[in-house]
Amino acid sequence: MHAMAPRLAPSLLLLLSIFITLSSPTSCHPLDPLTPSEFIHVKNIVQKSYPSQNLSFHYVGLDEPEKSTVLSWQSKPTKTPPPLPRRALVVLRLKMKTLELIVDISTRSIVSKTEFDNKHGYPLLNNEEQSVAAELPFKYKPFIQSIKKRGLNMSEVVCSTFSVGWFGEAKTKRTIKINCFYKKDSVNLYVRPVEGITVAVDLDELKIVEYIDRFVAPVPKAEGTEYRASNQKPPFGPRLNGAPVMSGDEGFKLDGNTVRWANWIFHLGFDVRTGVIISQASIYDLEMHEYRRVLYRGFVSELFVPYMDPTEEWYYKTFFDCGEFGFGQSTVSLKPLTDCPANAQFMDAYYAAQDGTPVKKSNAYCIFERHAGNILWRHTELTIPDIVITEVRAEVTLVVRTVSTIGNYDYIIDWEFKPSGSIKMEVGLTGVLEIEAVNYTQIDQIEEEVFGTLVADNSIAVNHDHFLTYHLDLDVDGETNSFVKNNFVTKQATGHNTPRKSYWNIVSETAKTELDARIRLCLKPADLVVVNPIKKTKAGNPFGYRLIPGAVAGPLLLEDDYPQIRGAFTKYNVWVTPYNKSEKWAGGRHVDQSRGEDTLDAWSSRNRKIENKDIVLWYTIGFHHNPCQEDFPMMPTLSGGFELRPTNFFERSPVLKVRTIPSKHHSPNCTAKN
Ligand SMILES: [Cu+2]
Incomplete structure (x- = not known):
C-alpha cells in the first residue's frame, strides 16, 4: 500500500x-x-x-x-x-x-x-520506514527459499507494506506486513501477487518477527496486464480528442494560498495526513454587498478500506489510508494536460520526512476552471403569443484537484465551487485492484467460497469497501448554526374537497444533541440543512446550506468486528458534532492498530448539545466494490460525491444576473446536418 x-x-x-x-x-x-x-x-x-x-x-x-x-x-x-x-x-x-x-x-x-503508551494505536507510518521494511525479506533466508521454491527470479520480486490492523490483542508491537509481487514482463505488479506468504516486520526494531509460507499459488500471467501506452499493441481503443486548449485568463486569482474566483474566495492548505484542506470559503452576495461565510474548514478526514477475505493472508487488510498511510503523504505529482486541463495552475506541497526535513511534492494540486458544457440555468418561454424567449447560461465552475496514490489505488479528490453557491465534493476511484492469486481459470472450477470476482486467469479481485469521511466545519453566515432535518411526511388529504387522497409536506426537526444528528440515509426521506437560526431572509427563512447526498453505502461488517470497531465513524452517513479543534480525524489521533476508543463515534456518544452552536458536519461517501472484469487490469474511474447547496441563504438565485464572456476561440456551428 x-x-x-x-x-x-x-x-x-x-x-x-x-x-x-x-x-x-x-x-x-x-x-x-x-x-x-x-x-x-x-x-x-x-x-x-x-x-x-x-x-x-x-x-x-x-x-x-x-x-x-x-x-x-x-x-x-x-x-x-x-x-x-x-x-x-x-x-x-x-x-x-x-x-x-x-x-x-x-x-x-x-x-x-x-x-x-502503546495501547491506543500508533502514529502515521512514514515512507522511509516502510521502504526499509519492504527490503527486509530480500535478505531473509526463509523468504529466499520460498521464492526459489516457486521457481521465481528474486530480481523480479518487489515488496510493499500493509498495515496490520488490530484484532483484540491486549499488547501490540508496532508491526507492518509485507506482501510481494512479481514484475517480470509487466509493470502491473499489484495484479501479480506472490501468494501464500505472510511476513511481519517490527517497525521499531526493523526486523522480521513473523514468517509463514502456507501455500503456493500460481503467479498470474503478465500477458494483458501492461498499461503503459508505449507498450500497447494494436488494435487500439477509441480515439479521443484532447480538450480544446483555452488560452489567456485562468479565470481565478491566487494570492498566497487564497483563491479568488467568480463570486468565491477560499484558502487552500495541505496536510500530510488529510491532503488538501479548504478553509474559509465565502461567497459574495450581490445584494448584501459582502462576502458571506460558508465553510470554515473542509477535508477528507479518514478513508477506510476493509477487504472482505477472512483468510490468513488477507483478513487484516482493513486499511485507514489517512491515519495510517497519510493522504497527503501519498499525494502524487499531477500531470499537466491529462490529470488537469491546459488552463490549470499547479501548486506544490511539503511534508516532513522521517528526519524532519521538508519533502517537496511538485504539482501536488491543481486549480482550474471547468467548462464542462453544462447548463447553469435555462428557460424557453413558449406561452406568450407571438414571441419565443430563450435564455441560457453556460455553467463554469472552479475545481481544486489532488490525487493520492496509496499503493495500488488512486483516489482523485475534487472540490468544485459553483457560482450558484454549491460546493461539490467528488472522489474518483481508479488504479489497480488488489488481486488474490488462485488456481482457477474459470468460475466452473470453483468449489469453495471465494471472496471476490475471477477477473482473469488465477486472479480473484477481492471484494472491499471504500468509505471516505469528510470533515465539514460549516459556518453558515457565522459560527452559530443548527442542524435541521426537514422530514418529508406523507399526509392524508382530508378536508380539501378534492379527489386527492395524499400529498407530502415538510415537518422540520432541529437536532438538539449529537445523537439526534446521527443519520443513516435512505431510511427516512429528509432534507438535511445546516442553518443559521439567528439570521433569516426577508421572508423569514433561516439562512442555510443543504446536504445533497450521493449514492449511499454503509458498513456491512458486524458492529463488534475489530475493523468495524476501529471504523465506527462509518456507522452513520451523517454526524454532527460541536466544534472542537482536536476532533479532526474521524479514526482518532493514532490510527495504526487503534482500538476504536478515539473515533467520531466515541466523541459523538457524549451526546453534546449542538443546537445554536458552532457545529461540524461529517459525511461519508461509501462504495461497496464487487469488482468486475472491466476493472482489470486498470480500473476506469468510478466516481461518487455529494454537494452542499445554499438553501434560503440568498434572497433569490445568485446566478440570475450572471454574465458570460463569449469565447473568442470557437465559432459556433449551428447548422444541423441533414
Ligand atoms: Cu475499490
Whole structure:
C-alpha cells in the first residue's frame, strides 16, 4: 500500500535552506500550511531538545490557531495585522514510545509534550520506514527459499507494506506486513501477487518477527496486464480528442494560498495526513454587498478500506489510508494536460520526512476552471403569443484537484465551487485492484467460497469497501448554526374537497444533541440543512446550506468486528458534532492498530448539545466494490460525491444576473446536418 516518495536531494536541500534563511518568507495567513523554512525550524527545535537521540518524525503539521483567534485576527481594522504565532504539531517515535509536541515556531520553543503508551494505536507510518521494511525479506533466508521454491527470479520480486490492523490483542508491537509481487514482463505488479506468504516486520526494531509460507499459488500471467501506452499493441481503443486548449485568463486569482474566483474566495492548505484542506470559503452576495461565510474548514478526514477475505493472508487488510498511510503523504505529482486541463495552475506541497526535513511534492494540486458544457440555468418561454424567449447560461465552475496514490489505488479528490453557491465534493476511484492469486481459470472450477470476482486467469479481485469521511466545519453566515432535518411526511388529504387522497409536506426537526444528528440515509426521506437560526431572509427563512447526498453505502461488517470497531465513524452517513479543534480525524489521533476508543463515534456518544452552536458536519461517501472484469487490469474511474447547496441563504438565485464572456476561440456551428 505504499510507494516510495522522491525526496529532495541533499544539495538541493542545502540550497533551499540557504535560500530560506536569506529570504525568510513569512506566512501571511494563519491557516497557511507549514513552509519549508518552518519545517526546518521545527526539525532544529526538536533535535535541539533531544540531542543525539534516534528520533523518527511521523507527523509534522500546522497546529492551527483556535477558530476564534483566526476570526478576531481577520476582523482587525488594519489591512495587514501582524501575523499570529505559528505552531506545529509534531508526532515522534522515540525509545519505543509515541511523543506529541507542540512547537512554537515564532519563539523557537516546545510548549507542550505528551507521551503515549502503546495501547491506543500508533502514529502515521512514514515512507522511509516502510521502504526499509519492504527490503527486509530480500535478505531473509526463509523468504529466499520460498521464492526459489516457486521457481521465481528474486530480481523480479518487489515488496510493499500493509498495515496490520488490530484484532483484540491486549499488547501490540508496532508491526507492518509485507506482501510481494512479481514484475517480470509487466509493470502491473499489484495484479501479480506472490501468494501464500505472510511476513511481519517490527517497525521499531526493523526486523522480521513473523514468517509463514502456507501455500503456493500460481503467479498470474503478465500477458494483458501492461498499461503503459508505449507498450500497447494494436488494435487500439477509441480515439479521443484532447480538450480544446483555452488560452489567456485562468479565470481565478491566487494570492498566497487564497483563491479568488467568480463570486468565491477560499484558502487552500495541505496536510500530510488529510491532503488538501479548504478553509474559509465565502461567497459574495450581490445584494448584501459582502462576502458571506460558508465553510470554515473542509477535508477528507479518514478513508477506510476493509477487504472482505477472512483468510490468513488477507483478513487484516482493513486499511485507514489517512491515519495510517497519510493522504497527503501519498499525494502524487499531477500531470499537466491529462490529470488537469491546459488552463490549470499547479501548486506544490511539503511534508516532513522521517528526519524532519521538508519533502517537496511538485504539482501536488491543481486549480482550474471547468467548462464542462453544462447548463447553469435555462428557460424557453413558449406561452406568450407571438414571441419565443430563450435564455441560457453556460455553467463554469472552479475545481481544486489532488490525487493520492496509496499503493495500488488512486483516489482523485475534487472540490468544485459553483457560482450558484454549491460546493461539490467528488472522489474518483481508479488504479489497480488488489488481486488474490488462485488456481482457477474459470468460475466452473470453483468449489469453495471465494471472496471476490475471477477477473482473469488465477486472479480473484477481492471484494472491499471504500468509505471516505469528510470533515465539514460549516459556518453558515457565522459560527452559530443548527442542524435541521426537514422530514418529508406523507399526509392524508382530508378536508380539501378534492379527489386527492395524499400529498407530502415538510415537518422540520432541529437536532438538539449529537445523537439526534446521527443519520443513516435512505431510511427516512429528509432534507438535511445546516442553518443559521439567528439570521433569516426577508421572508423569514433561516439562512442555510443543504446536504445533497450521493449514492449511499454503509458498513456491512458486524458492529463488534475489530475493523468495524476501529471504523465506527462509518456507522452513520451523517454526524454532527460541536466544534472542537482536536476532533479532526474521524479514526482518532493514532490510527495504526487503534482500538476504536478515539473515533467520531466515541466523541459523538457524549451526546453534546449542538443546537445554536458552532457545529461540524461529517459525511461519508461509501462504495461497496464487487469488482468486475472491466476493472482489470486498470480500473476506469468510478466516481461518487455529494454537494452542499445554499438553501434560503440568498434572497433569490445568485446566478440570475450572471454574465458570460463569449469565447473568442470557437465559432459556433449551428447548422444541423441533414
Ligand atoms: Cu475499490
